Amino acid sequence: MQWIPEYKADVPRVERFNFLARFSHWGHTVTFLLCLFTGLALFLSDAGWLAAIFGGYAGAGLVHRIAAVGLTIILAIGMVAGFKGIIAWFQDILRFGVNDIMFIVKFPLEFFGFPVKVPPQTRFNGGEKGNSMVTPTMVILLVLSGYIMWFPAIFPGGLVRVAYWTHDIAMVLGTVMVSMHAYLGSFHPGSGESFWGMWKGTVRADWAKHHHAIWYEETYGDKKDAE
Template structure:
C-alpha cells in the first residue's frame, strides 16, 4: 500500500474472476445455441452446432477447474472471502436499503462497509450458488447415463433457471463494477489489484481501516 492506492485483490482472486468471466460468457453463448434454434445463426462463430457443443463441454471443465486452482493459490484468501460474505450485519442491511438510490446514480451516504458491501455479499452468495448448481446439473446432463432418470429430468430445468439467475447477476455486477457512476474504481481493483485510498475509505470504510492499521 502507498499513500494513494491500496491493494484490494491479489493475483489468485483476479485469476478466478477473469477466468470465470471468460468461461461463463463462452458457456452462455454456446449454451444458448444448444438451447434454442432461434440462435443457430451464432453457431458458425464456434465452427457449427457440433463444435459449439464441444466448446461448451471444454469450457465447462475449465469453469470447474479455475476456482480450484485459485483455491490452491490462496486458500487463506478464500477463507477470508467466505467469512466476509457470510457476515451479514446491520450496516449491510442499511446499505441494501439505500442501494436502489445508489443504483440509479443518486449520491447517498453509505454506512461503513467491510471489504465487500452488502450488495457484493448478496451477489457473491447468489452467483456462487447458481454457478455450483449450473456445474452440477451440467455434468448430470453430460453424463446422463450414469444418473437415475429423475435426476436427469430435474437437471434440465435447474440448469436453465440457474443460467437465468447467473446471467442477471453477472449483467448487474458488470454494470455496477464498470459503468456505474462512482464505481469505476472497482474495475481497476479487479484489473490491476489496487484502488484509490480515498475511494476505499468511502466505499469500504471498515476494511480500509483494518488495512491501514495493519
C-alpha cells in the same frame, strides 16, 4: 463522456485483490461467457445464428464442453490454492449486518445516480455480499447439473430431469448477477474505481476509505498516518 475513471498511479493505493483472486476472476469471466453464449444457442429458440458463430451446434457444443472443463479447473485451482482467501471471503459474507441491509435498501437510488449516504461497509458491501452468495452458488449448480447432463448414463434418470431445469435457472440467475456485476464493476459512475481493484489489484486509498471504511480501517488503518 467518461466510461471508467482514469487509473491514477501517482496517488496512494492499497491492494484489494491478489493475483490468484484476479486470475480466478478473469478465468471465470472468459469461461463463463463462452459457456453462456454457446449455451444460449440451445436455450433460446431459433438461435441457430448464435450456434453458427461457433461453427454450428456441434461446434458450439464442443466449445461449451471445453469452456466448462476450463471453468471447473479454474474453480478447483481457486478453491485449493486460494483456500485462505475463500475462507476470508466467506467470513466477510457472514458479517452481513444492519449496514449491509441499509446499503441494499438505499442502493436502487444510488444505482440510477441519485446521491445517497450509506453507512460504512466492510470489505464487500451489502450488494457485493449478495453477489458473492448468489453467483458462486449458481456456478456450482451449473457445474454439477452440467456434468450430470453430459454423462446422463451414469446417473439416475430422475436426477438428469432435475438437472435440466436446474441448469437453466442457475444460468439465468447467474447471468443476471454477472451482467449486474459487470456493469457495476466498470461503467457505473458510483463504483468505477473498483474496476482497477480487479484489473490491476489496487485501488485508490481514499476511494477504499470512502467506500469500504470498515475494511480500510481494519486492514490499512494503522498505515494511514504514515502516508
